[in-house]
Amino acid sequence: MFAKIYAKLASLSLGIWLMAGVIVLLAIGSFSGGGAESGSINDMALFAWLKGAPLAWSWWLWLTIAFLAVLVVNTLLCSIESLRGKFGRTNFLSLIAPQVMHAGFLFIVLAHLFSAYGGLKGIMQVNDGQIIGFPDGTGVAVTNIRGEQGAMGMLTDYRAEIRDNSGNAIGGISPNHPFFYKEFGLYIKDVQLIPQRIALIEIHREPGAGFALAGALLFTVGNLALLATRRGR
Structure with a gap:
């Protein structure tokens, strides 16, 4: 049972579906109005806004947060499985580049988490x-x-x-x-x-600004390294 759950959480296809779901939910939120117009969502920390917002305004944000939480777990497990499967079978740059991109993504999520909690x-x-x-x-x-x-x-x-x-x-x-x-x-x-x-x-x-910058740099470096390894093939 645990092995099946682990395999599903570490699945690349799950990550793709989660990202697609986040995009769809954010698109729905962008066009639904309501919360942004009446609840001053842009004028306060996200979690503070969510505490007082009716579920009819905020459901898409709660779902987005849930999807992102699972996506973080998926990213960590994908990195672990990638390192386990490729260690000793490929060069260091090919091994580490995707993990650097994953680390950049996690830093960006962490940045948004800090700003959502303590932003002003x-x-x-x-x-x-x-x-x-x-x-x-x-x-x-x-x-x-x-x-x-x-x-x-x-x-x-x-x-x-x-x-x-x-x-x-x-x-x-x-x-x-x-x-x-x-x-x-x-x-x-x-x-x-x-x-x-x-x-x-x-x-x-913005308490998460430093983490966002670090995440952006890591993601860019990892992306460039990955492109370099593919061009060298």
């Missing part, structure tokens, strides 16, 4: 010189909010300086150039110069 996204309006506080008791001040007006009178460029509690400049912030403070990212979304200088700041925390 918020937006706030700050006056010039106002301090943004953080959970550890420290803070940064958004100062020197400024912008440049184009020929039509619209702001074409805007930015601000970031200062620490002592008033020392520690960085700047502008569109597509966020400022990172500890585990938080600060993004400037808009500014107002008249009658007073105000900036709209979006704050992100």
